[in-house]
Amino acid sequence: MKKLKLKLVTPEKIVYEAQVDQVTAMTEAGEITILSGHIPLVATLRSGELRTKTDGHEELLVASTGFIEVRPGNEVVFLADTAERAEELDLKSIEEARERAARTLEEARNKEDVDFGALTAGLERELARHRVALKRKKYKDVGKV
Amino acid sequence: MPVSTKVIKQRIRSVKNTKKITKAMELVAASKMRKAISSVTGTRPFSRLAWETVGLVGGHVDASLHPLLSAREGAKRTLYIVFTSDRGLCGGYNARVLKESFADMQKREKGSFDVVTVGRRAEGVMKRAGIAVMASFVNVTNNPAFKEIQPVAQLAMEEFKKGTYARVIVAYTDFVSALSQKPALFTLLPLAPDGVEGLGEAGSESSDYRLPITNDPHEYTFEPSPARVLDVMLPRITETMVWQTLLEAAASEHSARMMAMRSASDAASEMIDDLTLSFNQARQAGITQEIAEISSGAATLQ
Numbered sequence: 132m133k134k135l136k137l138k139l140v141t142p143e144k145i146v147y148e149a150q151v152d153q154v155t156a157m158t159e160a161g162e163i164t165i166l167s168g169h170i171p172l173v174a175t176l177r178s179g180e181l182r183t184k185t186d187g188h189e190e191l192l193v194a195s196t197g198f199i200e201v202r203p204g205n206e207v208v209f210l211a212d213t214a215e216r217a218e219e220l221d222l223k224s225i226e227e228a229r230e231r232a233a234r235t236l237e238e239a240r241n242k243e244d245v246d247f248g249a250l251t252a253g254l255e256r257e258l259a260r261h262r263v264a265l266k267r268k269k270y271k272d273v274g275k276v
Numbered sequence: 277m278p279v280s281t282k283v284i285k286q287r288i289r290s291v292k293n294t295k296k297i298t299k300a301m302e303l304v305a306a307s308k309m310r311k312a313i314s315s316v317t318g319t320r321p322f323s324r325l326a327w328e329t330v331g332l333v334g335g336h337v338d339a340s341l342h343p344l345l346s347a348r349e350g351a352k353r354t355l356y357i358v359f360t361s362d363r364g365l366c367g368g369y370n371a372r373v374l375k376e377s378f379a380d381m382q383k384r385e386k387g388s389f390d391v392v393t394v395g396r397r398a399e400g401v402m403k404r405a406g407i408a409v410m411a412s413f414v415n416v417t418n419n420p421a422f423k424e425i426q427p428v429a430q431l432a433m434e435e436f437k438k439g440t441y442a443r444v445i446v447a448y449t450d451f452v453s454a455l456s457q458k459p460a461l462f463t464l465l466p467l468a469p470d471g472v473e474g475l476g477e478a479g480s481e482s483s484d485y486r487l488p489i490t491n492d493p494h495e496y497t498f499e500p501s502p503a504r505v506l507d508v509m510l511p512r513i514t515e516t517m518v519w520q521t522l523l524e525a526a527a528s529e530h531s532a533r534m535m536a537m538r539s540a541s542d543a544a545s546e547m548i549d550d551l552t553l554s555f556n557q558a559r560q561a562g563i564t565q566e567i568a569e570i571s572s573g574a575a576t577l578q
Binding site for chain 2: 160
């Protein structure tokens, strides 16, 4: 089967660039899996995990809001605000970040005129990172990844 | 005795002091440049892909689907966003980008455009040229932060959506390398495929930045819906492009400043060498003259 040319970029850097068999990501409309030969598509991305599969080997990543674009010619481009590989995630600092995000949101509830959307997005991003970090930990403990 | 050694000594001292200053400024600019270059090269892939996406998608959707894709009917005016530095002492950096923008402005009717400036230099020059400055953003190029440039993008998008402007043109300096920066213009809005001059940026592969508008037969699917996707995507991409422009401008500015300060330091070193030579000559001439005087005095005594 022809491979997908996958690129995951954030404004800071290219996080992931590889030839993969399939990629699964969370879009606003739900989870989608893209295989080779997918029709051109543009979708909005939600904070969540992103899995790639290459020759039976799975890789776990996490991406926050952005877009996904499937281009003609088996090219898949993820434009995300932030993204990380699962192995780069540090569970402890994520837990702190998550708590911080939740707290800021809680404090903001009492005030007017704050950007709720941005805060909620921040919390959602931390939650997604947390989920992926936990999942990775679980895999590591049983020696799967 | 041509020039007194005292005068030359004073000049050497003053040139040495100037050299110390320019050297220090060179080092400061060099460290800022390093930071700016790493961030500009870091964001380039993202903005390039985003820009390509606009090109690909733009060719497949009806331009009426989103207000950023085409100018409102009846809109005629042009908005320029000019990126310069806040401070001088950076060689021809500001002059070049301003020259480029003035050349473009001359093509348009007088009074048919407005200007938004980023950086104090442009503001001053525009005022002197008698061009109305609609908004001026200062203190953003020194330490670029996304939050501070967002209002520029917001302003451009809002005014464009309202139909005040038919197009928004950005004038900035493209960062090619530490030694070379190129002033450039590109059309930010509308994000429409037709008539886009392309972002002649990113130095080496400038042709990559032309919008790859194609008539390829592929039909794009949008999830959840074209309107929703464009609604989320286009403002974000516009912001990204403005951000990228700022980073290009900042990297160019610091590089230009570093080069300017380096040549100033070099010129100072050269001047010190020349002055030291004249000083030694003057000293030698003084000694020779004194000996001549003494020996002629001794000769008269005999």
